[in-house]
Amino acid sequence: MKITRPTLIIDEVKARKNIAFMADKAKKYNLLFRPHFKTHQSATVARWFREMGVNHIAVSSLAMAHYFYQHGWDDIHIAFPYNLLEHQKLNELATHIKLTVSIESQQALTHLKSHMKTPIHYMIKTDVGYGRTGIDASNWESILSLADQRNSICQFSGLMAHAGHTYDAHGTDEIEKAHKTSLQKLELLVNRFIDPPFVSYGDTPSCSVSENFNLISEFRCGNFVYYDLTQVAVGSCTVDQIAVAMACPIVAEHYDRNEVVIYGGAVHFSKDFVMSPHKHFGQIVTFNQNGWAVLEGVYLNKISQEHGIIHLPKNVDKNQFSLGHIIGILPVHSCLTSDLMMGQETLSGHPIDKMMRI
Template sequence: MTAREPDRLADLPTPSLVLDETRLDRNIATMAAFAAERGLALRPHVKTHKSVEIARRQVAAGAAGITVATISEAEIFAAAGFTDIFIAYPLWLDADKTARLRRLLEAHQHGADPLLIGVDSIEGAERAAQAAAGLLHRLAVLVEVDSGHHRSGVEADQAGTVAAAAVSVGLDVAGVFTFPGHSYSPEGRRSAAGDEGRELASAVAALAAAGVTARIVSGGSTPSAEFADAGVLTELRPGVYVFRDAQQWELGMSGPDDIALTVHATVVSQRRDHLITDAGSKVLGVDRGSFSTGFGRLLDHPDARITALSEHHATITQVDLPAGSRITVVPNHVCIAVNLADEYTVVRDGAVIGRWPVDARGANT
């Protein structure tokens, strides 16, 4: 940090993305201990933070590897030295992605774990095998299963068909994975984890019937992780746990003291029945779950609600503060807020201690 940079939160320009290092490290340690106690590997999803520094801390705390969403994220983390990477996405390998996947495989360290990618169709598996021709020993696939979120993924009883087709074209099928995204509801966390365990167990059986042993059985969102079936799963892939956010707060999973990432903003206008702050949709994102009570929360004013967003304005009700007041906003979906920022301002005990880049910002291809 240079002498010109602020060393007090009160001196930061707003809006700024602020990361509390103490809370971050505590969240990392808590999830690592949780997984270890249940005999589960932890492969955190780094699309949440997109930070090489944070991923290194997760691995140092015991994570077995990392999960990414895109080839471009994999490129950035591989270049930073990470070797155990899972692209948890049913890649459709066109010419551009084929060339980039091959470069990743060519650069993959000799003796390292194979690069893992997701498939959820026979066609996807065939294209993966063609893309990795001559480098298949550096690649393995996991078959994605729909466990109730109804996004991508095959029905569990069809996982064996996809796995057998993948084996027939020379791919190493390492196992199965799912994302229980329907856990994002106040009453859905436990039931989504139950769906996850049941469907993954069925998929493992389908692979076995096709002559394929599932070495990896991967699942787990942050809301459902607490209820994950350790008798079925071998690993968890939560992401948001490192920071927490307003969604986790409203799901009852986190209290204000758990939230490590916030946006520091300024009240720029005081109206009769609302305030306006300078953190709008270009900073907070616009995600709002069906259970959310607003577009984010105020860390120090839990009764306040963000009722509307435009690009550079947020409308806040149920709190009375004068113009010029500094406020601490908790985004609804922290993954979106991170992807909108260039860097984290890192603080410890209220003092600014440095800045970390959002290394994979915009790495969406």
């Protein structure tokens, strides 16, 4: 590896397998597959999706929508609440592609209708239990009212939901329980419509493990392309399915306290952590000809801005942790790590084209 500073390494084989898994599952249940691209934010990785037959995508910002438009994508859903202040740029982009925005209030829809000059689609953000944003699914009067306000410019395209509370699960049974209650809330809402609306649904845990997608029209998950240690802890995947690892140089040795320091900290990983088996910020791996291998019991224990501290168990071969050595770390949250890292490449050294951070 010709690496001199923190670099995010993508295992293309694993990523493609993850994409194929979710694409096949959507096809199995006759669902439209609209993957969320906020995890990878990459034109390179987007091409892997395109090769699997994907033509519809979701993003988390207008800037991201514009980036993927520039790389040939023409059916994009901005799966983030409509930002009133960006209506001019939204109008401009909508002249080129089929663009969908997310509405979660009367004020937002009123503004959209009065400021859009170009046809645009809107979906109503519905809260099915996560509590982050959206109209509570039980508030069917407000949701039906918004759905009935379509016109020749602003066209209602359905409901959208994100069961983000599945990320609090500990195992597949808890994922299924959260998923089931989310679907029950959606069912009560959908039954209020004369004509059943299109329903876009997306959280990686549910989409990864469940086999019940009644009422759902579209998969809109995203993290699955890389997965991460959070998904392992939740029960969405195995460690072997994680398709990204951060490569970091070792810059200091402190064997008197069984620690080494890496060039890699919060500005590279974020400060997300997991508590399995104890609090840590990443799982240590060693790179080999086939990718990487997990070093059991070795974790990224502490991080500051650029520093990362790895505690070495007594039985670990310290020769793997000498100055200048490149060590790998599986991230806790691959979406944030990928967002933070401009330096990305595949295991074979091919650069990954990524959206510039704003």
